[in-house]
Each structure stands twice: as C-alpha cells, then as structure tokens.
Amino acid sequence: MRIALPGGDHTLREPVTWARPAGPARSRIAYAAAHVTADPLGDNTPGSPAVVDWETTLRFRRHLWSYGLRIADAMDTAQRNMGLDWAATRELIQRSAAEAKEFGDPATLVACGAGTDHAPRARTLDEIVAAYTEQIETVRDAGAGVVLMASRQLAAIARGPEDYHRVYGRLLTQTDRPVILHWLGEMFDPQLAGYWGSGDVAEATASFLALIREHAPMVDGVKVSLLDADHEIRLRAALPRGVRLYTGDDFNYPSLIKSGSHALLGIFDAIAPAAAAGLQALDEGDYDRYDEIMDPTVPLSRKIFETPTYSYKTGIVFLAWLNGHQNAFTMINGAQAARSIPHLSEVFRLADRAGLLVDPELAVYRMRSLLAVNGL
Secondary structure (H helix, E strand, O other), X not given: OEEEEOOEEEEOOOOOOOOOOOOOOOOOOEEEEOOOOEOOOOOOOOOOOOOEOHHHHHHHHHHHHHOOOEEEEOOHHHOEOOOEOHHHHHHHHHHHHHHHOOOOOHHHHEEEEEOOOOOOOOOOXXXXXXXXXXXXXXXHHHOOEEEEOOOHHHHHHOOOHHHXXXXXXXXXXXXXXXXXXXXXXXXXXXXHOOHHHOOOHHHHHHHHHHHHHHOHHHEEEEEEEOOOHHHHHHHHHHOOOOOEEEEOOOOOHHHHHHHOOEEEEOHHHHOHHHHHHHHHHHHOOOHHHHHHHHOOHHXXXXXXXXXXXXXXXXXXXXXXXXXXXXXXXXXXXXXXXXOOHHHHHHHHHHHHHOOOOOOHHHHHHHHHHHHHHOOO
C-alpha cells in the first residue's frame, strides 16, 4: 500500500501483530504517561476549560493496562499546564483510579500528578505547600499513587535550594506512602528553568540528591526528564538504595532501560505494544530481540519530541487517532495545531517503519483525509 506524503511517496510495510503479555514486566517497572481525548463537539479552543471525551479517554487507559503497563496520569502528557484545568484534572484522577480497580490495585496501576497549577497566585512557600497538599489529598482519596510534579509557582518564587527543601521536606514528612518526585526539564516547560535551586545542572543535582537522601524512605523513585543520558546514569548510581530511577528520557530510553532504569515515559503512550514486547524480551534476557523491537521506535520518538519539545502531545494524539483509539484528531486547548503537516507526515512514516500502524488501511484513510483538509 502506498500513500503520497509531503517529501515523497511512502510504501507501507506489512502490519505487525503485537501479542499482549501475560502480565507486567518483571525486570522493570514501566509507566506510560497517558494523554486525554478531547470531546470533538466541545469548545476546546485555546483558553477554554477542557471538555474531555471520558469514554474514549478511559478506553485508552484500558488499552495500556492490557499491555501490562502502569499508567502515569494527570501529568504533562495529559496537557497539565497546557489546557487541562484543575476541574478536569480532578475528574481524570478519580475516573482513572476507579477504572483501574477492574485490573488490580489503583495504588499500583496508576500514579497521578499532584502539583500547584490550580493556585496560580500562590506567592509564599506556605501557599505552595497548601496547594500541593490539596492535590495530594485528591490523589490519595482516589486510591492512586502520587507523583509530585514540578511547580511553576515554586520555580517563580524560590530563592535557592533551601526553599525547595522547605516545601518538599514538609510534603514528604506528611505523606502516608512513598511518592515519585518529578524533575521536568525546561525543554518540556520553560517556566521550570533552574528547578531545585540552580540553573547549573550539577548544582541542582546536588540539591536534589540531598533532599532525596534526607527523605529516602518516603521516595519511591525519581522521574527525570532532562534528555541527558549521561546525567541520568550518574544520578541513578548516586541514589540511595531502594530509590528507583524512572527514565523520562524520550530520546535515549532503550539503552537507559536496558542498563537499569525503570520507565515513566510519554512515548510509551504511542508505542505501548512494542514497549511491552521489548520489556518481555528484557525479562527473558534476550537483548538482541529487545534491541530489534525498541531501536526502530527511537527515530519516531525523537521526531515526536523534537523542538519545541513541549508540543510532543500533538504527535502522541495523532498516532492514537491513526490507530483508531479515538475518532477525531482534536485536542484540548486546540493543541492539534501545534505541529505542521510535514512533521505529522514524518511521524506517520516513522510509526509505520516501527510497526506501530496496527491497521494500515485505517491509518492511510485518515492520513489522506488530513492531507485533503489541508489542501494536499
């Protein structure tokens, strides 16, 4: 089957049939950071409150669980700080945790982001702690695990590492079970530049490690999204025993997972069948098979996460639409317009080469429709 795309015609490969695993991976813990599906009839124009298609959003979570993956929900992949307001976020947390009960313990299967985005006017450390606490309680009440997301409000007022330690120290002493700490780099959110108290990564890392060592019993792991593999390896080696490193490096994840990192990745939303098969090969010690499966997904991921990296959600949702997980290529905050037609055409090519267009006829039909709407 051939399709005319900007940049040249593309001949599709034979579709790959990905077997669902009998259960989750044994050698690594793997979270897919999941997107939300916008209601195509809702007013999801920029600046409007999010209108979510809940049935389709939850169906996609069942798809991820069926491949043995855990879900990181209500995080940046779900458009936190980029259109998903607190009312929709709270409902997403509650609905996802309730849905997880059909598959097991929500505290294991779902970890939800808790942050301060509902309190944009927070200007003191006490107000930031209160904002975090409200969201943590929402996640706890739903029965899910907690990911402490980076706070734009804290980044704006913190005078140095000591302010981060004051806020996180208070949160970690009042939590009832270990949490995941999230270090999101400025390529994902420019407002988080200098997080942990310094624009120098080495100094910020020293501050981060000091916090973790002081509160290690209450830190399940750290999710690092800096797109720097060497830094991640050094940080992983420096963590206290029992604290996991969850890679958030959507450029270098196959080698980092193979060398010992666990995973909490937005790209796993789009490559779930391949990711599950790769992790199964890793469980079996079949490193050649692992590389054979995972390596072709890297060009796709690097394209989806190319600069500006924070627009990666568009490619994630685009692939969900191509693969029939949702009926419309539309996003909250109008974010479907964040990538160009040439960009999306290359995503199509690379997804096919990785064996991730599960129904080529549907994918081609939808791609042609998108091209036609854009005058091509």
